[in-house]
Amino acid sequence: MGYWGYFVVGRSERPLGELDALAGAEGLSLRAEASGGWQVWEYPSGEGDVGSMNSLARETGAPALFGYVMDSDCVVVEAAGPESGAWTTCLGRAAMAEYIGADEEGLTLEDYFLEPRDAAERAVSWAEEAGYAVTAEGVVEVLTADPDPLAENLFFRLLDRLAVVPL
Template sequence: MGYWGYFVVGRAARPLAELDALAGAEGLTRRAAGPEGWQVWEYPGPEGEIGSMNALAEQTGAPALFGYVMDSACVVVEAAAPDSGGWTTCLARTAMAARLGADRQGLTLEDYFLDPRDAAERAVAWAAEAGHTVTADAVFDVLTADPDGVAEKLLFRLLDLLGAPLL
């Protein structure tokens, strides 16, 4: 069995775990801190209430991102920024499609997540709002890549591209 849990990325002067937007996520653990208040926190487990990524972006006035790792096979990425808004995509799309197919609800990847090209453009805007420049092609490559071992690696590559601190 692989890893299940959230990685929460945001930028604030105080610890993200202390903010109202993440009040329901008791047990958050700080995993990384970077310049300008960037922080990465972890919330392990397949269940629980993490809070609202949109509320986190609003409360901090900065871009925020949640990466929900599912059994180290795939990752749901939710991101928001005060000006460019929210967007959702996934990493390890083949594994995610298989997971959705197992639910037998008739919904497809496209019913849940942005097309990789659209998500890449939204990620470029997110990064720009965070003060970082990235190309849509570089993000697209990560969004369409198959994981090399565990899907978390794709999430960490995406965070690196977007200018967030690495674990």
């Protein structure tokens, strides 16, 4: 059985785990720190309320990103910036399509998540708001990559491509 849980990424002078936006996430632990005040926190299992990345972006005044890892097969990526707004995509699209299937309303993967090219354009804007210049091509490469062996690795490659937390 693979990993289930959230990674929460944001920039703040205070520890993210102390912020009101993440107050409901008991058991949140610091996973990594990077220059510029970037932090990655982990919320294993995903049971309970991790909070809102929109609220986190508003509270910190900086872009925020959540990654929900599903059995190490795929990752739901939710991002928001105070100026650039919110967007959602996924990593490990084939595995995610299997998890979603077609619901009773006939909605599919494309109804829930931005296509890789569209998501990459939103990611470039998100990174620009964070003060970084990144290329859409580098982001598309990660968004279309196979998650073998672990989807978590793709998530951290995405953070690297967004220039917020280098590998």
